[in-house]
Structures are given as structure tokens and as C-alpha cells.
Amino acid sequence: xxxxxxxxxxxxxxxxxxxxxxxxxxxxxxxxxxxxxxxxxxxxxxxxxxxxxxxxxxxxxxxxxxxxxxxxxxxxxxxxxxxxxxxxxxxxxxxxxxxxxxxxxxxxxxxxxxxxxxxxxxxxxxxxxxxxxxxxxxxxxxxxxxxxxxxxxxxxxxxxxxxxxxxxxxxxxxxxxxxxxxxxxxxxxxxxxxxxxxxxxxxxxxxxxxxxxxxxxxxxxxxxxxxxxxxxxxxxxxxxxxxxxxxxxxxxxxxxxxxxxxxxxxxxxxxxxxxxxxxxxxxxxxxxxxxxxxxxxxxxxxxxxxxxxxxxxxxxxxxxxxxxxxxxxxxxxxxxxxxxxxxxxxxxxxxxxxxxxxxxxxxxxxxxxxxxxxxxxxxxxxxxxxxxxxxxxxxxxxx
Numbered sequence: 001x002x003x004x005x006x007x008x009x010x011x012x013x014x015x016x017x018x019x020x021x022x023x024x025x026x027x028x029x030x031x032x033x034x035x036x037x038x039x040x041x042x043x044x045x046x047x048x049x050x051x052x053x054x055x056x057x058x059x060x061x062x063x064x065x066x067x068x069x070x071x072x073x074x075x076x077x078x079x080x081x082x083x084x085x086x087x088x089x090x091x092x093x094x095x096x097x098x099x100x101x102x103x104x105x106x107x108x109x110x111x112x113x114x115x116x117x118x119x120x121x122x123x124x125x126x127x128x129x130x131x132x133x134x135x136x137x138x139x140x141x142x143x144x145x146x147x148x149x150x151x152x153x154x155x156x157x158x159x160x161x162x163x164x165x166x167x168x169x170x171x172x173x174x175x176x177x178x179x180x181x182x183x184x185x186x187x188x189x190x191x192x193x194x195x196x197x198x199x200x201x202x203x204x205x206x207x208x209x210x211x212x213x214x215x216x217x218x219x220x221x222x223x224x225x226x227x228x229x230x231x232x233x234x235x236x237x238x239x240x241x242x243x244x245x246x247x248x249x250x251x252x253x254x255x256x257x258x259x260x261x262x263x264x265x266x267x268x269x270x271x272x273x274x275x276x277x278x279x280x281x282x283x284x285x286x287x288x289x290x291x292x293x294x295x296x297x298x299x300x301x302x303x304x305x306x307x308x309x310x311x312x313x314x315x316x317x318x319x320x321x322x323x324x325x326x327x328x329x330x331x332x333x334x335x336x337x338x339x340x341x342x343x344x345x346x347x348x349x350x351x352x353x354x355x356x357x358x359x360x361x362x363x364x365x366x367x368x369x370x371x372x373x374x375x376x377x378x379x380x381x382x383x384x385x386x387x388x389x390x391x392x393x394x395x396x397x398x399x
Contacts, residue, residue, distance in 0.1 A: 151208030170196030
């Protein structure tokens with residue numbers, strides 16, 4: 001048993017991550033009710049964040065002030081302070097006095113200086129309007145409650161890093177909570193995680209648009225139980241209007257033949273009949289129909305992966321490579337397993353499908369959302385034909 005000032009006797013656990021070492025109270029399971037929140041599964045998330053903020057600093061060519069809104073153990077803020085170069089002030093916030101005490105202790109043990117705040121996150125954002133170049137919003141659950149204050153607070157040419165763990169709502173398992181929290185209707189399709197990310201980005205874009213601010217997505221990914229966004233924020237009423245006009249819309253999807261189509265515009269009348277089979281389309285949105293990855297930004301991140309120093313390096317490389325490859329692809333993707341099930345055939349190898357599509361001069365890439373997912377500009381009927389022929393050829397070869 002160990003005791004520290006102001007903290008009742010409890011068991012402690014020592015965590016090593018990146019270049020830091022922290023101490024946290026022992027807990028049985030990851031929960032918002034834990035004495036001091038720490039999620040070991042988010043180490044991968046934090047490793048990517050270091051790379052993203054490092055690239056953002058190079059892009060804007062200046063020192064950055066950072067705020068971690070939900071500090072918990074303090075590990076994210078401590079790593080930002082210790083592992084990033086050219087950092088100004090790093091602020092860490094948590095409503096829990098116990099969390100603040102552990103953040104202080106852990107920062108001292110790692111010889112880093114942080115600014116500590118014990119405030120409700122919305123209050124802190126509004127009190128420190130225009131202060132931060134980077135705000136990291138990584139709550140337990142939905143980030144939707146904090147986006148308006150984030151839009152009010154964040155200054156131009158800044159970056160917001162947003163995590164959402166309520167994937168069951170964003171992916172369409174629970175429709176009403178998604179409508180309530182994100183003002184959008186989800187759709188539970190084979191590409192529901194991409195739809196969820198687009199709903200989240202669209203919600204942020206529409207919410208901060210009232211402050212004449214618009215976003216440029218740099219990196220977006222869906223990993224394990226969460227979705228994560230890195231968005232550059234700029235300010236201009238004209239450009240905000242243009243961004244919303246060109247990037248907000250809907251996705252129409254046919255559950256029978258798997259046809260899908262992006263529908264541009266927030267108030268546009270929608271033809272909800274599938275042009276391929278006549279079935280009624282299901283509509284998801286409003287959501288972001290623009291790009292969700294920036295290829296150059298991600299490629300620069302790849303070049304900076306510290307393979308000798310991170311346990312997650314290979315995993316990061318695989319994710320970022322897929323995100324880079326799909327950066328210029330079309331909206332949504334096709335699941336080979338889903339199409340094969342509709343056609344009642346064996347699933348062909350994804351590498352063979354990609355090869356066949358490229359041979360026919362279609363765009364074709366993998367996607368990080370699904371190992372059996374393919375992004376392509378090929379129409380659904382031609383794609384089905386290609387997949388069917390590959391499956392039949394494979395069967396004859398095996399026979």
C-alpha cells in the first residue's frame with residue numbers, strides 16, 4: 001500500500017509509454033468511474049497524435065500552445081510537453097481534484113512544466129478564447145457537448161484533435177442518440193464507420209461555421225472502439241460558406257443492390273429511388289462528403305515514425321499507409337464479403353480484385369476502415385461482374 005498527499009491509501013500502477021513514466025491508481029476496468037482515468041488501449045492514439053502535432057508545427061512554422069481538455073492521468077499532456085519540439089505552453093484540464101493531483105505528481109516526476117486547470121471543459125474553452133493553437137478533445141463518450149465552445153474558442157490556423165467513442169450511435173446501431181447528439185441520421189451499412197466519421201466531421205463543420213470558421217481534415221481514422229479526427233481550423237465567412245456548400249450533403253444507399261451515391265447540398269431535394277433496381281434509397285446525413293484525409297500531411301507523418309522507440313510503429317505505418325492511399329479516393333467503399341454474399345459466391349482475394357479493377361482503368365485502393373474494403377469509381381454492376389468472374393476462375397483453378 002502506498003500513500004501520496006491528499007490521496008487516500010490505494011494500490012498504484014506504474015505506466016511506461018513513449019518517453020514518459022507515470023503513476024496511476026489501480027483499477028479493475030476502464031471506466032469513467034475510475035479514480036483517475038487512463039486507457040492503455042489509447043497508447044496507439046497518443047502515438048499518432050505526437051506525429052500529427054509534429055507535422056502541424058512544421059506546417060504553420062511556429063511554436064504552439066496546447067490544451068488537453070480531459071487530462072486524466074496527465075499522460076497525453078506530459079508526452080506533448082516532453083516529446084514535441086518547439087512547444088510553448090501546455091495546459092491540462094480535468095474536473096477531478098484527484099486527477100489534478102496525479103497530473104501534478106506525474107509532471108514533476110517527468111521534469112516537465114504544465115499549466116493545470118480544474119474546470120468544466122466548456123467553461124475553460126470560453127474563458128481562454130483564442131489562447132490555444134491545438135486543442136485535444138478526448139472525452140469518455142461523445143465530444144458533441146463541447147464542439148460549440150470549441151468553435152467559439154479556437155483561433156484561426158489552429159488544429160483540433162477530436163475523439164469519439166460512442167461509435168454505436170455514429171455507426172447506426174442506435175439511430176435516435178445519433179440524431180440527438182449529432183443532428184444527423186446514421187445508416188448501418190458495410191461502410192458505417194466511414195459514415196460515422198463523416199457525420200462527426202459534418203457536425204463539427206456546421207457547428208463552428210456559425211463563428212465564420214471552417215475546417216480542413218488532415219487525418220481521420222476509425223480504430224478499435226473509437227474515431228479520431230485531426231482538423232485544421234481556418235477563418236473566413238466567404239470560405240466557410242463555400243466549404244459548407246461544397247462539403248456538406250448526404251449518402252444515399254440501396255440495401256438491395258448495394259448502389260450508393262453522395263448527394264451534395266444541405267437543402268437539396270433528393271431522388272430516393274435507386275437508379276439500378278428501383279428500390280427506395282436509405283439516406284444518411286447531413287454529413288461531410290469532402291475529403292477526410294490529406295495525402296501530403298499523412299506521408300510526412302509516415303517519414304517521421306520513430307521505429308526504434310515506439311511499440312506501435314508497425315501498426316501506425318499500416319494505418320497511415322492505408323489512409324494515404326485512400327486520400328484521393330471516392331466517398332464510401334465496397335465490402336467484398338458483402339458483395340460476395342449477395343452474389344452467393346466465395347470471396348475472391350482483395351489483391352486480385354484491385355488488380356482487375358486497375359486493369360480496366362478504374363481507380364482502386366484499399367481502405368483502413370475494413371481489410372476487405374475497396375474504394376473505387378467502378379459502378380456497382382461492373383464491380384459485381386468482376387468479383388463474380390474472379391470467384392468462378394478461382395473455383396476452376398482449385399478444381
